[in-house]
Amino acid sequence: EMNSFENRVYQLGTEDGGMLIAKFYRPGRWSDAAILEEHAFALDLASQDIDLVPPLADSAGATLRAFGPYRFALFERRGGRSPDFEDAEQLRQLGRFIGRLHAVGKKERYQHRPTLDVTTFGSNCAGFLLEHDFIPTELIPAYESLTQDLIQRVSWCYERCPNLKLIRTHGDCHRGNILWTEAGPHMVDLDDSRMAPAVQDLWMFLSGEREDCEQTLHMLLEGYTLFADFDPAELNLIEALRTLRLMHYFAWIARRWHDPAFPRAFPWFNTARSWEQHILDLREQAALMDEPPLTWHAVG
Template sequence: MTEQILPETLAVSFADLTPDLVLDAVDSCGMHCDGRLLALNSYENRVYQLALDDAPPVIAKFYRPQRWTDAAILEEHQFVRELVAQEIPVVPALVNATGDSLHQYHGYRFALFPRQSGRAPEIGDAATLEWLGRFIGRIHAVGATQTYHHRPAIDQHTFGIAPRQWLLEHDFIPPDLLQAYTSVLQQALDGIARCYERAGDVAMLRLHGDCHMGNVLWLESGEQAGPHFVDFDDSRMGPGIQDLWMLLSGNRAEMQSQLTDILVGYEDFFDFEPRQLHLIEALRTLRLLHYSAWLAQRWDDPAFPAAFPWFNSQRYWQDRILELREQIALMDEAPLWPV
């Protein structure tokens, strides 16, 4: 759960990241802002749209200190450039004249991206889902050609065991719920382990990692019509199904239909291992565990209590216990299967 910390990032804080500093940082890259700055919806990092004097607007992403190493960030940038080279519609970090995509200013690390417009895809449309599947298949075909060396994988330890350990060591669980939460958490981890055992030896590859509909922008017309995949900040090694299950929603029959449409396009470019289907509910459970720990680990960032006022209340942890009990039952059911 915890990534290597860079010494030079220990002293900086998002609290000191003022609009003037953001403008000066972008200006230090040779891009001259006209003063218009818009903060975008992001909590893990700080992301801004900036208008330039003589060019289209750019997106500046200031990376959360103490999260990724420089090497881990650059691995992601390289992966996205590989996808661009294969004409896959993703949004790469801009590279300066010396070939750098990661920049530093007053201790802050940041990258610049072209602005990408678009709307959310229509998930109820079979053709749209097939189109999404084709491009995710192409992403995975490229992702399978190399491995990450500086980014952790999505697995039982990083998204399950490590978050549990962190939460229990930092006294976030109310004392009167601690026994119930600890018990259901162990049952959930046992259920996850059984799902992985049923799946067997599933191939790991470089993924988008956070491939929900909010990270897919759809263009209606023109040469670039169709899906554009953005924000590879959570890219990791993991099973391919991780980038597919997050596109599914609704009841079981609806998800089966959606999965069928996605796989029609996906398998045009990359082979799908059916045994990965045993991991869908396990990965969903791991994401829930990871999310609670993620909120807790960021709780000293003033943006988090303001954005998530319901977190760390008695009701929050009661709901998590019920949620995990539901997931435990789902993990023991027959896996979702395309129709």
Template sequence: MTVYSPIQDHAVAVAPHPFEQLSPARIVDAVESLGFWLPGEPFALNSYENRVFLFHDDERLRWVVKFYRPHRWSDAQIQEEHDFLAELDEADVPVAAPWRDAEGRSLHHFDDFRFALFPQVSGQAPELENPVHLFALGDLIGQLHAVARRRTFVHRQRLDVTGMVEESREQVLTAPWMTRQQRQAYERISEKLGEQLKARAWPAESLIRTHGDCHLGNILGRDEHFALVDFDDCLMAPAVQDLWMMLTAQHDQEAQMQLSELLEGYEQHLDFPRAELAWIEPLRGLRLMRYAAWLVTRWSDPAFPRAFPWVADEGYWDQHLRTLEQQRQLLEESPRWLT
């Protein structure tokens, strides 16, 4: 869900978006340029940031091919993602590591596109009300972080509160859909929320390599066995970044159950820094701001108006303002998650 400057998308707004050039024939040609043969046409999977397709080869093995959004990540940033996945796979952490050719390359080029192949991970999303699943998820993230702490990212982003708050505010305020009153309210609320987030920013020494986007769509499996997919947003962040999105319960008793099971599973591998629990609500607030910014900066991609037409409605911005204000008020209260 990482956002970037609207200038990049604006520059191609008057011309066909690059992804519109990604025809089925071009997808097949790209995959077959690596020595595969596809007996059928690839099947498009739900993905907006990149373009992702499922296919099977002539041996009936199932693969996922991901075409990276142009201008978003550098080759070095993508390669660092791939190398992290290879490191996790070697340590038997259940992830989908990218396929490499005979020369060891995992990032491939075809025409103007960069792409990678991954083995398909099948299964269903975990149930966050199920204690067994929660323990398994904590165990999975604990395994991930035990490896992640061995090194640092050099090229990937850092979860920088100040920079991301200011970037998100600027991007939303340049969007054309808010009324004058909504824009004034957004300026006021987002400024106050941003000040709260900056005041609770995490120190640089707390940052480790993380998946970065651990929501249910990126975790698949069966029973108590799960795997992580889509490391497209991996970055240097506090450890709690990979746990807080699984804390979905509205009532305190259920929320504490979720947290307890996650931490018990996590601590099969290493101690969790409990002080980071105070950053859960700031992280949620930051994500709320970044998500709206992500939507408006991607609007020149034809997939976005089709998938998110309500972004152009006043009602969406009214609800967004209410949500930001609720989060701002929540941050004024005592931290909910400290144990």
């Protein structure tokens, strides 16, 4: 069994000595229609030589399979190493890859998968944590007032993007989800794919001081804009999206706390210290959302 919190993922040997990956979907997380939308996007990408590992179809062309009550999909096993995020050419190549993914992602909308927005990743998450007694009593007033303030600030960030377009994104595009080979970058799946701003698939590659972030951003967008347009107004959303990710992360663990794997994996979670640190992290986000966005100027 391989490491995955949302699904059960197994490596299987085949009769001819090859290896496949079987991903069993956690019951109740996604509807069949939502999974099939993800599969259709992955197959569309693969058909255009965009290097994402698509699900394998059976003889009838179906990609979503069943074993008793369990739904699963099969994938080729693909390896790779982590990219070198200090290498300007690898950053440009990664930008080209995401630009090509988004050029396909813009063509259609998801009908059955959720949208990453202030409701699903913000207010719903704060509401769940407040309603289910996860937050230490003495910290509830601070958390409640802070998250109300943050949700307002996130909304203001979105207002600075008057022409915002939501597209099908990878959704969880961070350094650990990119694999590199001699052929370049590839991704393993689209399990968190949803409608979101394009910048959602770019901001998690930025780290360090402002100057470092802008330098990385310029390299990524130099490659990205060869294949897809990028609206600079979306740079107003970077700290808003980081805030939503922080809020969603704690709610995600809380929603799964009944699963024995979660207390084992996150023993720090349900402690006063972790909530104090979480509130400090969120306060820092309030300040960051007040700062000017990163700058980027399209070339040509």
